[in-house]
Amino acid sequence: MAGELASTRAVSRTFAPVRTPLLIPTWVIIGFFLVAPVLMMLAYSFLTKEFRGGVIWEFSLAAYDQFIFDRGLFGDEPPQIEWTYIVIFVRSIIQAAVATLLCLIIGFPTAYFIATRSPATRSMWLFLVTVPYWVNLLIRTVSMKFLIRDNGPLNEALMGLGVIGEPIALINTDFAVQLGLFYSYLPFMVLPIYASVERYDFALSEAAADLYANRWTILYKVILPIVWPGIVAGCILVFVPSLGAFLAPDLLGGAKNFLIGSLIEEQFKGNAGNWPFGAAASMILLSLVLIALFIYARRQARRSAQAA
């Protein structure tokens, strides 16, 4: 162990850095396809809207104003807080949080199960987890819709078994949306947790059992703290796309309860056609996510500084 420690510390730096010229394509791609669109959105959010899509290059705070304040139908009443969009945001955060929790509850045991199989069968299990994702997200979401509709296989089966008397209304509910999000993003939870459990040394569980810990104590005091980074990574990878998702809310929630994703989609594709407003909503969403991640990173840094 001491040897390993020493050798990781002493890793030669000669092979560590990638030569700068080799990085040029990476920087170009990231700059062009990642940074530039975000900057464009940021710019659009401060421009004036053109009816039926597009923008007029004229500075305006109207988009943000519309998000936060209600000034009446003709914009001449005293400003009041506009709750519509805030409610949509809060609802979206709740939906994404529930989906993340569902993913965690199902994903952790799945990842743990795979990581504890023999090395030969692990790759088969991982493959099976990713198989549904070879099919397009839209098709998967539509098939989910067929599965859970009132006269779909799920309700038929439950009625056939006599568990329920009449179909449970699943489709077009919040739960259907959560289920859809859960199904869409489960592998993003399983894979990072798998990666950290796979590196976990199970001798630590034996040591804990040897020192009088029961199964739950081993899980809470030893396994979870050690695989924590994988859990956090999985939660971020599920929560963030769930927050902006629009397919599952549209198809499974029946667009009854508007979510952020659908709101933004409407501004660019739908009838609303308000690009600056869509861009502003995106920017607010992005800022919230970044602030949350930043606070988390700060707390982690402080905690590890305390430990050292």
Next chain:
Amino acid sequence: MSEQDIAIDVRNAVKRFGAVTALAGVSLTIRDNEFFTLLGPSGCGKTTLLRLIAGFEEITEGEILLYGEDIGTLPPNRRPINTVFQHYALFPHMTVAENVAFGMRRLGWSKADIEDQTGRILDLVKLGDLAARRPAQLSGGQQQRVALARAMAPRPKVLLLDEPLSALDLKLRQAMRIELKQIQEETGITFVFVTHDQEEALTMSDRIAVMSAGEIRQVGTPHEIYEAPNDRFVADFIGETNVLDVTVQRGPDGAWHSRLPNGAVFPCEAAGTPPQDGAAAHVLIRPERLSLVPEAESNSGLTGVVDQIVYLGTDIQYGVRLDEGPDVLVRAQNVGSDTTSFRNGDRVGLAIAPGGARLLVD
């Protein structure tokens, strides 16, 4: 022996992994306050036996008693036995003090008692000033001490040690041997120590069980195991041994002798099954019980030619090709004088120290 004197009583323990039999019916008693070593080559079942006692593996057949109480079916967290793991298995997210306190916390000790005992144990292993460090900030030797402190802190009835010194370098390993033995004597905890290193076993143990192929070959004090191995495996595994084919011959005084094919006869001790007069047998002689003498002075009738000289520092080891029989090793202390040393190609006789030859019947 009363029940109080027996710490662990293993009765006919069998462990199978699928079709593989790791332990083939092992019976063993380990005494209270004893430093007991399970010694054997890798794959001999010594670690499996340790894991059965700890509770990490389920016993297939047989019983394990701890001070008279059957613990064979209890999970590891309900056995008052702690383990020092080969690669330490320290909790990386906890400090040294938290690692040491882990077992006591689970047992529900009071905060004051835990603090007290943590301090005392860390002082015992000389880590008092490193209590706030994380395992990753410690050297291998220090991690080893933390593992020992963590296992001893909850005052187990028996401490199991699974090759705890194997990851340390030689100097540290030698120092730790003496320290472990001292700690065992100070605390009075029964130690069950697993190793494949015969030197380690000989230096530290009160008694040793030599294992091979899932069975115990011999149990005894280091002295008994080394001086009086009761089969060839034990003799070969513990130290180096010369084996000669001989014929058993009973002397006029009733003592046992070995007759070499060339007719030479020398006295020897009988081990294990009493030999039959005139039967074919082996004789075992440790290299350090042989010495090189001028050919005419041999007391054994063994003669040959020096064909290898290996300088070992404290010792010099000679390889001698016998005129009749196999090559043998002879080990002489390096006393630094040239007058007694022999050269390659010299014809020599071999002298056997009194009691140095041991007769074995297969």
